[in-house]
Amino acid sequence: MDDEKYILDFFIEIFKMVPARVDTAGDGRTAMEKLMKNDYDLIITDLKMPQMSGRELFQWIKQKRPHLARRIIFVTGDTFSTETDSFFGDSPNLYLAKPFKIEEAKEVIQQALENSS
Numbered sequence: 001m002d003d004e005k006y007i008l009d010f011f012i013e014i015f016k017m018v019p020a021r022v023d024t025a026g027d028g029r030t031a032m033e034k035l036m037k038n039d040y041d042l043i044i045t046d047l048k049m050p051q052m053s054g055r056e057l058f059q060w061i062k063q064k065r066p067h068l069a070r071r072i073i074f075v076t077g078d079t080f081s082t083e084t085d086s087f088f089g090d091s092p093n094l095y096l097a098k099p100f101k102i103e104e105a106k107e108v109i110q111q112a113l114e115n116s117s
Contacts, residue, residue: 001031001045001054002075011044014105028052035065042112043068047076047084055087069093071116073108075100 008024015022025031029051045054077098
């Protein structure tokens, strides 16, 4: 889930290497609707999104779909704010700081898949 299409395209390309079925959402509300209907092995979400932030989506998942909470990787370009730093300090979930390289993304994805099983 990301509001920047090039980020969605980036992850689509990474998952073509696996191969895996990929579902995308450009905002939090759309992601929430998809999460109500489907289970996912992994959820990658930007923290700052229109309509519903990644944090708000995470809180919703913890309440409504708690088994998916450990399967989330956060993506952010805002690693310097105290609020973001505090959020990551309180969360066991992995994250990717923008900009990141393909190798970094693959490594975090692999870790998240191993941790969620």
